[in-house]
Amino acid sequence: MFRGSSSPLLPNPSGLVACHECDLLHRLPTRKAGSVLSCRRCGAVLLQNRPDSIPRTAALTLGAFILFAVVNGFPLLILKIGGRETSLTLIEGALELGNHGMWEVVIVVLLTSLVFPALHFLVLLYVLLPLTLGRVPPGAITGFKMADMVAPWGMIGVYLLGVLVAVVKLADLATVVPGVAAYALGGVLVLGTAAGRALDHEMVWNRIGKSVSCHLLT
Amino acid sequence: MPSSHLTARASGLVRCPTCALVSGTRDGLLCPRCSSSVQRRKPDSLQRTWALTLSAGILYVPANIYPIMTVIKMGSGEPKTIVAGVMALIEANMWPLALIVFIASVIVPLGKIIILLYLLISVQIGLKTHLKERMILYRLMETFGHWSMVDIFLVTMLATLVKTGSWATIEPGMGVTFFGTVVILTLLAARAFDPRLVWDSAHGHL
Numbered sequence A: 001m002f003r004g005s006s007s008p009l010l011p012n013p014s015g016l017v018a019c020h021e022c023d024l025l026h027r028l029p030t031r032k033a034g035s036v037l038s039c040r041r042c043g044a045v046l047l048q049n050r051p052d053s054i055p056r057t058a059a060l061t062l063g064a065f066i067l068f069a070v071v072n073g074f075p076l077l078i079l080k081i082g083g084r085e086t087s088l089t090l091i092e093g094a095l096e097l098g099n100h101g102m103w104e105v106v107i108v109v110l111l112t113s114l115v116f117p118a119l120h121f122l123v124l125l126y127v128l129l130p131l132t133l134g135r136v137p138p139g140a141i142t143g144f145k146m147a148d149m150v151a152p153w154g155m156i157g158v159y160l161l162g163v164l165v166a167v168v169k170l171a172d173l174a175t176v177v178p179g180v181a182a183y184a185l186g187g188v189l190v191l192g193t194a195a196g197r198a199l200d201h202e203m204v205w206n207r208i209g210k211s212v213s214c215h216l217l218t
Numbered sequence B: 001m002p003s004s005h006l007t008a009r010a011s012g013l014v015r016c017p018t019c020a021l022v023s024g025t026r027d028g029l030l031c032p033r034c035s036s037s038v039q040r041r042k043p044d045s046l047q048r049t050w051a052l053t054l055s056a057g058i059l060y061v062p063a064n065i066y067p068i069m070t071v072i073k074m075g076s077g078e079p080k081t082i083v084a085g086v087m088a089l090i091e092a093n094m095w096p097l098a099l100i101v102f103i104a105s106v107i108v109p110l111g112k113i114i115i116l117l118y119l120l121i122s123v124q125i126g127l128k129t130h131l132k133e134r135m136i137l138y139r140l141m142e143t144f145g146h147w148s149m150v151d152i153f154l155v156t157m158l159a160t161l162v163k164t165g166s167w168a169t170i171e172p173g174m175g176v177t178f179f180g181t182v183v184i185l186t187l188l189a190a191r192a193f194d195p196r197l198v199w200d201s202a203h204g205h206l
C-alpha cells in the first residue's frame, strides 16, 4: 500500500483518512475547494475543504476577538426599578456566587464563559495570522492543539441563551434590558461559529506540522 | 485502495486524535506530524465512561432535591428546585420559557445519561443492529450536551442583578453546585466514550 523506498517528505504521505467515529479508512481525495468528505459507513464529516480557509478563519476570529473585548467592557443586562438602575457585566456575573461561598461554580462559569473562549480566539489568531503571511509562528503545533482542546468548553451560545431567559424571567418583577455586551456577545457567537465552519484542520496541520517521511508509515 | 470495510486498526494503522494523520505509529508513541500520543482506541474508554455516567446519575438526585435558588420578595420566599422553577414559569403562563428551561435542565441531562447507558450496554453486549441510529444518538449528545449549563449561567446572572434591591433578593442554592457537577460529569463522560467501539463490538472485535 505504501512505497517507502523513496521516502519523500510530505505533510500527509499516507493519502488516507480514518473516520473518527467508526475508524473506516478512506482515500484522501484530491482537494477541491468547497468539497466535503463524509464517511461511507457512518456518515460523519471527515474533511471539509473551505475556500481561502486560513485568511477567512483568521479574519472571522479577529472580529470575534475584538467583539469579545467589547463584551467585557460593557454591561450585559440592565435592570431598572423605581428610577434605580443596576447593571451587570460578564465578569461581575461570574464572580457573584463567590459571595455565597460557591467558588467551584465561579471557576466553572469563569472558565466556560470567559477564559476558554478568549484563549481559543487568541491562540487561533497567534497561529493563523502569521500563516496568512506565509510564516509559521514558533510553537504553532502546541498553540493549535490548545485551541482544539479548549474549543468544546467555550459556551458563549449557552450563556447568551441564559441572558435571554433572564430578560424574560425578570419581566414581571422589573424592567430588564439587554446591554451593549449582550448584542456584542451575539456578534461573537455568529463570527465564532462562522470561523469554526471556515477552519480546515487538515490544511493547517499540513502547514504547521512536521514533515513525515513515508517509511514511518508502515 | 482500501477495501470497502477496512478500518485503520485492522490495517495496523492509527488515526492521530489531534491532527488526524493516519500512520503506522505504535500505541503510546508520538504522532510523526504533531507529536501527540496516539492510541488506536481511547484508553479504558468503557470503564471511564461507566464511572462518569454513574456518578452523574447519582448526583442528579441531589441536584433536583436541593433548591437551585430562592427568590425572596417582601422578606418572604421559598426555595425552588429546578422542576419547581419550571412549574412556576408554567403557572405564570410563560410557556416558551418554561419549555426552554425544561429542555435544557431536565431533558438534556437525563437524555444524556440515558443515551450514555444505552451506548455502553449495547457495546458490551455486542449489539449488531442500529449502528447508524446509535451514531445519531452519539452526535445528538455531543451537539446538545452543554446546553444544560444555561441554568447555572441564569442563576449567576439573576443573583448578581437582584441582590441589593429592597424589593427582592435572589439567593443561589446548593442545587447549583450539584447540577453544575452533573453537567460537567456528563460532558466528560461523552468525551470519554469512544464511538468506534460501537462498530468494533458489532463486528466482534471488542
Ligand SMILES: [Zn+2]
Pocket: A019, A020, A021, A022, A023, A024, A039, A040, A041, A042, A043, A044
Ligand atoms: Zn465513519
Ligand SMILES: [Zn+2]
Pocket: B016, B017, B018, B019, B020, B021, B031, B032, B033, B034, B035, B036
Ligand atoms: Zn498528529
